[in-house]
Amino acid sequence: MLLPEVLQEEARAFLGDALNEALVARAPGRVEILGNHTDYNGGSVLAGTIMYFVWTIGVPSYSDKVDILSTRFEEETSFHPGSLAPTNTNQWSDYVQGIYWAIQRRRHTPVPIRAVVHGNIPLGAGLSSSAALEVSMVNLVLELSGISLPAKAKAMLAFEAERLYCSVSCGIMDQFTSQLCKSESVLAIQCASMQTQDIPFPEDLSLLIVDTGVSRAAADALNQRRTECRTALSQLQDKGWDKRNLSQIAPRELSDVESVLDGVLLKRVRHIVMENERVRRGIRALEQGDLETLGNLLYESHESSRNLYDVSHPNLDLLVEILKHQKGVIGSRLTGAGFGGSVLAVVEREHVSDVKKHVSEKYLRESGIEPQIIESTIPGGVIVSKYQ
Template sequence: MEDCLGRTASLEELHHEVESLFLREFGCKPDSVVYAPGRVNIIGEHTDYNDGRQRRHHPLNARLAQGHLLFLCPILNRNDATGLNASRTGANYVKGVLVNYKRLCGAFNSAIVSTVPLGGGLSSSAALEVATYTLLEQLFPIDHPVTPVEKALACQEAEHVYANVPCGIMDQFVSVMATENHLLCIDCESMRVTQVPFQNPHVVVLITNSNVRHNLGSSEYPVRRQQCEAASKAMGKRSLRLCTLEDLEAAGIEDETIKRRAHHVISENARVQQAIESLKTTDYYRLGALMNESHASLREDFAVSCPEIDLLVDIAQRQPGVYGSRITGGGFGGCTVTLVKRSHVDDLMKAIYDGYASPERRPNFYVCNASGGQRLESHKGRSCIHTV
């Protein structure tokens, strides 16, 4: 069991690792270290590009050290080597941020260490983008600093244009604006964010990485966007955010696939609102039930799950101490998110491992709490600067 748990390194351990990597590559310690988190979605999946509301939890940290253009992409887990050459796609995320930055940049050295799994639906790309932008702010200050929203949108644009991924805004928003011990509720129409307290020593979030990724993800994501746009158009609305289930029934949409896609988004928006109320009253049983409903909707209506993820969710939902479990991220593999009593998390991981592991696949686990967003640590003054 121990080598499957993928224990997430502490910030201090990662700090030491990235300093050692930078020293090995460049012969000196970095002047600055930048932190930016990935994210896991508690509820509100595939609603952001429909002007929906999303709640995000943000436990995983990617780090970018200052420096002349060495890109080491984030690793899958801590048992892998860290000195990996950047993939073309990974380098494109950084290039996009450099182009979208508000002033001309000079040369710099950098090294990257990360606990955000690649391809796991936990937003390693947004973490890299936001970390890069935050580093540039330190190296090449702008006369009139951008707002957090402008910063997140610049990073989103980098992903759209240079990585050719038509992502929504929630990943970058969380990485920029997250606050420790809070969930971030994002109104994707108005760009407003609300911090909702989430701090209970007896409740934790367990991320389970299935370590499978089906190729459908990259091709089906734009298809889902087109289907959602077709549904809102059929109802005469600007986006599904403005639609109700009654509107959907009255529209008489003949294409059952488009109808199901819209049904997920509309019902998911309603679940987010109910989740907010559940958190305010610390009703974790209700929140867990909403997570279970969300997974069923993503499996049946939005069709972005897969057998491996469904197995992980089914095992988790049947275990004592579990409030709820669902797929998280874009889908077709990746990770699940489970809300569980802290006293039961070890038994839960064992049950999932025993029920899922095979010679071809093993899960990795990350026990998380809500962390803060991007921040910069300057070695010159050894001061920790929180930028959110």
Template sequence: MSITTTTSLQNAVHEKYLELHGDTPLLVRSPGRVNLIGEHTDYNQGLVLPAAINKNIIVAIGKRDDRHIQLYALDQQESFDAALNALERSPLLWPDYILGVVQQLQQRGHDVGGFNLVFGGDIPQGAGLSSSAALECATGFALNELFDLDISRLDIALAAQAAENEFVGVKCGLMDQFASVFGKEQQLIKLDCADFSYDYIPFNNPDLCIVLFDTQVKHSLASSAYNERREQCERGVALIQQHHQHVKSLRDVTIEQLDEYVKPVDATVYNRCHYVVSEIKRLQDGCEDLKNDDFNAFGQRMFETHDGLQHLYEVSCDELDVLVDLVRDNDAVLGARMMGGGFGGCTINLVKIDQVQNLVDTVIGAYNERTGRTAQAYIANISGGTNVILD
């Protein structure tokens, strides 16, 4: 079971910066995220319910006297140099998450000077916990502090998202970056993806914790299926728009409209849209559960979300389904579902804290028997968002 080591990570990043550059750096941490409920709703102008977690990217940064950028990735033990006036994608990929943010800040009229940057992280790679968003947000936040750019937290998140969309080339929504920047301890973020308004929802139960089971797989279907699901949702909206012109996205759609205008035309599109419309409502109901401290009801909604993702949206996979099935009738688990784009990655589980170790041992053993693979377990504590690390 993975235990966070943020303090030792911070020390390692700091020491590497001192070794490479000598001067005392500014240190910034930016967290990964989980999403409790509200999957595949973001690009349908719906609601999501993420939280920042205690898995982080740590950045050490300092000014240079020239117009160059020198980067070092502690985990990869790789360096990369670039010029501020000639930013382009690198063959290493990881520098692009940093350079893309620099480019976005430049395009927004901010005067970014040359800098040295060292970073490292303890966010598991490929598990769907948004290590890339954390790196982008850490970079934007650090540059804002270093050069006194006076950029709001929302604009830092938007610049980070735009960097991933336009420089890296991944068409993600804003949820990952928003959660990383706006996270608060013991709080979930109810984010409206239509207008970026948000509320904090309390998530404070000392008897429960969040456990992630990583399938250790990522199937090749993920990217093509993601694009196809977006197109199918847009098709459903178009069918309804023929009768209700005010409808702009699935956020505006009712189940009754789906039954009347979509179901007779395309059963697959109907299933996709039915899941999304139901999930938006499920999230709203789930927030009321949490406000009433009804974690059992919230957990049941998590199972319902997984069933919808498996059977209606069809973005799960055998490994994810096995992990959910293994905990479905376990008294230690209040709720579980696949998390993220699908076809691999993690399940997120709401677990009684005094039964965590026994659950982890049981699930990892049974998962290996069923799939021949070895799952990884992580404890995710809800943390604050991006911040400067003070001495």
């Protein structure tokens, strides 16, 4: 595993001679292909990992404290694992503490570690830098502690650190994708049952992630959307609907939903129901090599996220419109929570260079912002190895 030079330098200084006994966990960011805001509604998602990562390199501590240095934030955090309580401050150190809290909540005893964390996933771009930190950390801590768990159980610990300890109303997609995704495949997740399926991704396609340059502060709005969905479900249940989550509503039932809900709540339900249908159709399109249908589904997803779930942003809409007119672009949509962040485009690999050039020029001209554009294949999920 190749390690960034800054990580190796900081690790040598922070860990000293113990570096020779260290382990490294590398967890990737993720991009959501289809399934916008369906995961916390018990629905289906389709996602893949990207060639940007969080690395954690560490050793068991010689004290009863956990000591973690972040190269990105140029900060060190220290804490005693036995004195943790959930928080909602959303500092990077909270996610680290959340991992220890989640492991102990499951009646395991993780050893204190001393470690250095480094990442190159753009922050605030909707690419799950927080989940990559959690997945990297949970795999390293478990390995150093000699605790063997199934991959999905590790992903759930990472999820619980964010959802229960850090009080972020996320679903399981981010952590499951970073943990479980296979190389050159996208991961289909049925979030209520936690069933997963690997779907091969065409070798001649690339993922382009275009950062709007508009940093998102999504936590409050994400919590609001989750509350709206819970309210909609509760009102349906009060009227006798036997549904455990909104994703159990079939498209053919939407006309009946209109007799119970209206306004914002009806819009939210329409989006969730039809987005789940788009995930199902997207899986089938990939399996059949039907790229035209896949592209149309991406555009439909963006329109629904904008018009029904109200999580888009003018700069996201601008980028999707620019990408739609570029040769070689199969489809495009906002990815992640929305409210800023990034747009995903599925692009024929032979046209990637031209697409990047034209999109960068046109977006800069129309928005005044030079976009950061990531080209990626799908590297697979987390890796743990001995430091070399």
